[in-house]
Amino acid sequence: MEWLNAFIETYPVFLRGMLLTFQLTAVSVFIAIFIGLFFAFLKISNIKPLEWLADLYIFIVRGTPLVVQIFVFYFGLTSLDISQFWSVVLGLAFHNGAYIAEIFRGTIQSIDRGQMEAGRSLGMTNNLAYRRIILPQAMRRAMPPLGNQFIIALKDSSLASFIGMYELFNVATTYGSNNFDYMTYLLIVAVYYLILVLIFSILVRYIEKRMSISD
Amino acid sequence: MTQPVMVNVEKLNKSFGSLHVLKDIDITVKESDVVCLIGASGSGKSTLLRCLNFLELKDSGTITLEGEIVEASSIDLNKVREKVGMVFQHFHLFPHKTVLENIIEAPIHVKKIGKAQARKEGKELLAKVGLSDKEDVYPAKLSGGQKQRVAIARALAMKPDVMLFDEPTSALDPELVGEVLATMKQLAVEGMTMIVVTHEMGFAKEVADWVVYMHDGRIVEVGHPEHVFNNPKEQRTKDFLDSVL
Ligand SMILES: Nc1ncnc2c1ncn2[C@@H]1O[C@H](COP(=O)(O)OP(=O)(O)OP(=O)(O)O)[C@@H](O)[C@H]1O
Ligand SMILES: [Mg+2]
Numbered sequence: 043m044e045w046l047n048a049f050i051e052t053y054p055v056f057l058r059g060m061l062l063t064f065q066l067t068a069v070s071v072f073i074a075i076f077i078g079l080f081f082a083f084l085k086i087s088n089i090k091p092l093e094w095l096a097d098l099y100i101f102i103v104r105g106t107p108l109v110v111q112i113f114v115f116y117f118g119l120t121s122l123d124i125s126q127f128w129s130v131v132l133g134l135a136f137h138n139g140a141y142i143a144e145i146f147r148g149t150i151q152s153i154d155r156g157q158m159e160a161g162r163s164l165g166m167t168n169n170l171a172y173r174r175i176i177l178p179q180a181m182r183r184a185m186p187p188l189g190n191q192f193i194i195a196l197k198d199s200s201l202a203s204f205i206g207m208y209e210l211f212n213v214a215t216t217y218g219s220n221n222f223d224y225m226t227y228l229l230i231v232a233v234y235y236l237i238l239v240l241i242f243s244i245l246v247r248y249i250e251k252r253m254s255i256s257d
Numbered sequence: 258m259t260q261p262v263m264v265n266v267e268k269l270n271k272s273f274g275s276l277h278v279l280k281d282i283d284i285t286v287k288e289s290d291v292v293c294l295i296g297a298s299g300s301g302k303s304t305l306l307r308c309l310n311f312l313e314l315k316d317s318g319t320i321t322l323e324g325e326i327v328e329a330s331s332i333d334l335n336k337v338r339e340k341v342g343m344v345f346q347h348f349h350l351f352p353h354k355t356v357l358e359n360i361i362e363a364p365i366h367v368k369k370i371g372k373a374q375a376r377k378e379g380k381e382l383l384a385k386v387g388l389s390d391k392e393d394v395y396p397a398k399l400s401g402g403q404k405q406r407v408a409i410a411r412a413l414a415m416k417p418d419v420m421l422f423d424e425p426t427s428a429l430d431p432e433l434v435g436e437v438l439a440t441m442k443q444l445a446v447e448g449m450t451m452i453v454v455t456h457e458m459g460f461a462k463e464v465a466d467w468v469v470y471m472h473d474g475r476i477v478e479v480g481h482p483e484h485v486f487n488n489p490k491e492q493r494t495k496d497f498l499d500s501v502l
Contacts, residue, residue, distance in 0.1 A: 159312055160349035164363035164415055165339035174366060178353050 048226050049233070052217060059213035060234050066127075066199045066209060070134035071142075071192050077135060078142025085147045096143065103140035109201050111137050116205045130202045138195050145191065149183040150176060182253050189246035193239050210234055260287040262324070263419055263450045264309065269318035271304055278304045280474040282318070286419070289448040293461035293482075296471035297497060302454040305471070306421045309452070310341040323418065339367060342412030346424040348404040350396040356407050357383065357392040360414045368415065375414075382410040386440050402433030406440050413444075420444065422453040458502060462486055470494045 084096040103111070115133030120126060153176050161171030203212035214231035218224035262285055269282040278301045286292055294302045307313040309320065314329045321327070327337050351359050360382060361375040370378075383389050386406040396404055405425055412420060422441065426434040438460050445451060445464050455461060461468055461482055468485040470478040470493075478485060478494045489495045 154349070156345060156347055156349035157351065160343075160345065160351070161363075162312060162335075163310055163338055163341075163343035164411070165335045165367040166363060167335055170366055174362060175351055179351075182353065 045226055045229065048217075049230050052213075052227075052230065055217075056210065056213055056230065056234055059208060059210040060238065062207065063196065063199050063209040063211075064238065066130060066134065066202055066207070067192065067196045070131045070199075071138055071195050073131065073135035074138035074142050074195075075188075077139030078144075078146050081139065081143035082146035082150060085143065086150060100140045100143060103137055108137050108198055109204060112201050112205065126205065126207065130199075130205065130207055134195060134199060134202075137198070138191060141191055141194075142188065145184050145187045146180065149180040149187075152183060153179050185246065185250050185253060189243070189250075192242060192246075196238055196242070197235060260289055262286070263288045263290070263322070264452070265319075265321040266309070267319045267321075269305070269308060269320065270316045271301075271308055271313060272316055278474050279308065279315075282474075282476055284469065284476065284479075286450060286452060288450055290466045291445045291449075291451045291453065291464050293465040293468045294452065294454045294471060295456070295458070295461060295468060295497070297500075300471040301474045302471055303423050306343070306423050306452065306454060309419075309421060310338050310343055312343075335367070339363075339415050340418045342415060342417035342420045344405070344408050344412055344420065344422045344425050346427050348396075348401075348408045348428075350404055350408055350411070352396050355393050355395055356388065356399070359396065359407060360411045363411070364414050379410075379414060382413055383407075385413075385443075386410045387436075400433060401429045402436045405429065405437045409437075409440055409444075419450045419452065422451065422455070424454050424456065426455070426457060456501065458486065458498075470497065472497070 081096045081099055084092040087093065112130060112133040115136065116126070116129045119129035119132060124132075157175050157179065158168075158171050161175045162168075166174070199209060200211035202209050203215065206212070208216075210231050214227040215224070217227040217230075221227070264284070264286040266282055266284045269279055270277070271279040282305060284292075284305075294305065296302050304313055308315045311327075311329055311334055319326055322337060322340065327334075351362065354362060357376065357379050360379040361372070364370050364375040364378065365372055380389065380392065383392055386409060388403060388406055388410070391399065391403065391407075396407065399407065409420075409425075425441070426437050429437065434457070438457065441451070441453070441460070442464055453460075453465070463482075465482050467480060468482050469476055470485060470489075470491070472493050478489060478491045480490075484490075485494065486498065489498060
């Protein structure tokens with residue numbers, strides 16, 4: 043009962059936090075998709091230095107804690123007069139880009155070689171065949187793992203609280219410390235995360251369904 | 258009557274690593290010829306076809322198309338491929354596009370003809386291969402025979418001068434082979450120049466102007482179907498025919 047009261051009393055603030063969490067995630071994943079595509083192409087370019095560059099990027103992202111990446115971007119970018127919001131977004135995009143690059147590399151390479159050959163045999167250039175034939179199919183296959191990555195990113199965005207972004211997690215811990223009752227507010231914030239993930243999962247399933255009419 | 262030469266191959270060699278797959282291949286195909294390539298698995302038939310439209314790059318030798326020598330370094334390799342249609346054993350239709358979209362994709366984006374015109378021609382081709390009712394269907398919904406007929410229509414949409422077929426019926430259930438062979442026969446009758454790798458000896462006998470037997474990367478015997486099938490000059494051809502007939 044007390045929990046419910048706390049939930050009802052705080053919902054306007056939590057909703058604002060939820061909006062910020064969603065914005066941080068959506069914008070950073072959107073950017074990460076382009077970063078991911080770029081590095082996926084470097085990885086399959088068959089040009090060694092470019093492959094190494096992509097490997098190095100993925101190695102750095104995988105080998106360091108996300109919270110470190112967020113702080114580095116935060117201190118690095120805010121010193122260049124970039125806002126707190128955008129420094130976090132770019133930090134998260136940098137991080138997710140590496141995982142998304144691996145997703146795209148995998149799905150691009152999973153497309154049957156015959157698809158490229160069919161395109162080439164019709165007079166398509168390599169670029170055209172990628173754009174019209176390979177990528178649309180690879181994107182479709184990437185939807186489930188991308189959705190998964192989005193959910194991970196959603197939860198990872200809680201680390202933005204470390205640099206003072208007033209997103210969901212920060213709202214919860216602020217209430218927790220003000221009321222000397224972390225448990226109540228952490229259980230409340232868990233509900234908000236679950237709602238976000240649920241909405242998003244339904245959305246992804248809907249998109250997958252629409253995309254798979256051809257199968 | 259002598260027809261102009263469509264494809265000419267001289268001393269073509271191709272290796273994969275240390276595996277010498279094509280050895281001094283010479284072949285001349287004239288306009289409207291239907292040539293059937295036969296031979297055991299691994300003899301290099303697919304590799305030869307793939308060299309002709311540069312899906313594989315030859316090591317040495319010359320390939321001449323309609324009188325022009327073509328090199329892999331030609332700036333316009335894609336132009337060459339526009340003239341040489343290819344039909345694959347496993348169809349390789351674009352699964353994310355409908356039947357008609359499969360057909361008009363290259364005309365629109367490679368040849369840059371208008372969409373309306375491409376659709377009109379695409380529908381004509383679909384009618385020709387007997388699939389007018391399937392234009393809005395996705396390939397996954399088609400039978401193997403229907404897929405292959407769409408693949409043929411897709412290649413024809415570029416108005417190629419030569420069509421290459423690599424075992425077009427090998428992946429099909431036996432009862433679907435006939436419809437694809439019928440489509441190919443019709444093309445042959447219309448005068449299309451065709452090079453066909455096939456295990457369908459009946460088709461080769463009936464439709465081919467001449468038959469090429471390959472063994473171990475070499476052309477061992479070339480001749481009219483009656484000659485090759487009924488009295489092959491070479492013992493190896495005879496052995497091969499005994500094994501498949
Ligand atoms: N990309 C490749 N890399 C390495 N070896 C290859 C490659 N393609 C073909 N080969 C080899 O070259 C030889 C000839 O292959 P090819 O596919 O041309 O034979 P084929 O006559 O078409 O046989 P099949 O009737 O089985 O299709 C085979 O030994 C094959 O394993
Ligand atoms: Mg073959």
